[in-house]
Amino acid sequence: MSRLQDVTVVITGGGNGIGRAGALAMAAEGATIAVLDLDDDAAAGVVTEIEQAGGKARAWRADITSPEQVGTAVDEAIAWAGSVDVLVHSAGIVGPSMLKDMSVESFERVVAVNLTGTFVCLKALIPHWIENKRGKFIALTSPAALRGQVGGGNYAAAKAGVVALVKTAAVELARYNVTANALLPIAATDMSAKVREDPKLEEKFLSLIPLRRWAGPEDIAPSLVYLASSDSDYMTGSILSIDGGRTI
Numbered sequence: 317m318s319r320l321q322d323v324t325v326v327i328t329g330g331g332n333g334i335g336r337a338g339a340l341a342m343a344a345e346g347a348t349i350a351v352l353d354l355d356d357d358a359a360a361g362v363v364t365e366i367e368q369a370g371g372k373a374r375a376w377r378a379d380i381t382s383p384e385q386v387g388t389a390v391d392e393a394i395a396w397a398g399s400v401d402v403l404v405h406s407a408g409i410v411g412p413s414m415l416k417d418m419s420v421e422s423f424e425r426v427v428a429v430n431l432t433g434t435f436v437c438l439k440a441l442i443p444h445w446i447e448n449k450r451g452k453f454i455a456l457t458s459p460a461a462l463r464g465q466v467g468g469g470n471y472a473a474a475k476a477g478v479v480a481l482v483k484t485a486a487v488e489l490a491r492y493n494v495t496a497n498a499l500l501p502i503a504a505t506d507m508s509a510k511v512r513e514d515p516k517l518e519e520k521f522l523s524l525i526p527l528r529r530w531a532g533p534e535d536i537a538p539s540l541v542y543l544a545s546s547d548s549d550y551m552t553g554s555i556l557s558i559d560g561g562r563t564i
């Protein structure tokens with residue numbers, strides 16, 4: 317039986333990388349998929365792939381830092397699908413720089429997309445979930461949130477904030493049967509491409525991962541299926557690490 321039959325998922329950043337792989341995997345399990353992404357070509361490509369496989373999907377161009385754009389997209393997705401059961405918040409950016417060289421603008425931009433954007437998307441769905449008395453919030457955090465990241469202080473701070481936001485949402489929203497969890501991945505995507513382009517950097521990066529290899533985004537996707545499914549109904553406020561052991 318399909319594990320996500322009658323489940324509708326809004327997935328931000330669903331056009332590329334982990335979001336894309338998650339959207340395809342959840343659609344293969346029967347979920348209806350609403351993709352929110354700034355990259356509308358990529359989002360349209362994912363919709364076509366899902367439809368060609370017999371699934372149901374639609375894309376919205378939305379900047380996750382804009383409450384107006386996110387609000388409109390979420391309202392239209394609810395009207396289109398009937399309801400939205402799950403938010404997978406995968407959209408994110410990096411802005412590499414050492415702290416001594418980092419501008420306030422770079423810090424604020426990375427926090428705006430990775431942390432404020434997470435709040436904006438969650439907030440857009442809370443009233444709907446309270447009304448429905450169910451919902452699942454799945455946010456993407458990072459090893460950087462727990463360990464810091466050389467050259468990524470803005471990103472690490474934002475992703476640590478995401479963990480705190482998830483835990484707060486888990487406690488505040490439990491009374492409405494809404495769960496909130498974080499997925500902590502490492503995967504070979506566009507976001508991590510710079511590490512793979514530099515053999516020395518990649519060697520050092522992989523030496524810190526006990527499994528000594530990359531995962532592909534498709535290796536992360538089954539965990540998104542699990543978190544979106546009823547199998548995870550008693551799980552809330554958790555961080556699920558799919559990171560080759562990086563955060564041990």
Ligand SMILES: NC(=O)c1ccc[n+]([C@@H]2O[C@H](COP(=O)([O-])OP(=O)(O)OC[C@H]3O[C@@H](n4cnc5c(N)ncnc54)[C@H](O)[C@@H]3O)[C@@H](O)[C@H]2O)c1
Nearest residue numbers: 329332333334354355379380407408456458502503505507
């Ligand atoms: N790849 C990794 O190793 C890794 C590790 C830890 C955490 N993560 C997190 O996982 C998530 C997905 O990462 P990925 O590797 O798939 O990245 P990616 O760069 O492949 O995809 C990110 C997606 O987010 C979209 N996006 C960026 N800014 C946006 C905005 N303002 N509004 C709407 N959409 C926007 C992009 O268009 C893109 O489709 C991110 O939150 C990232 O921080 C990734």
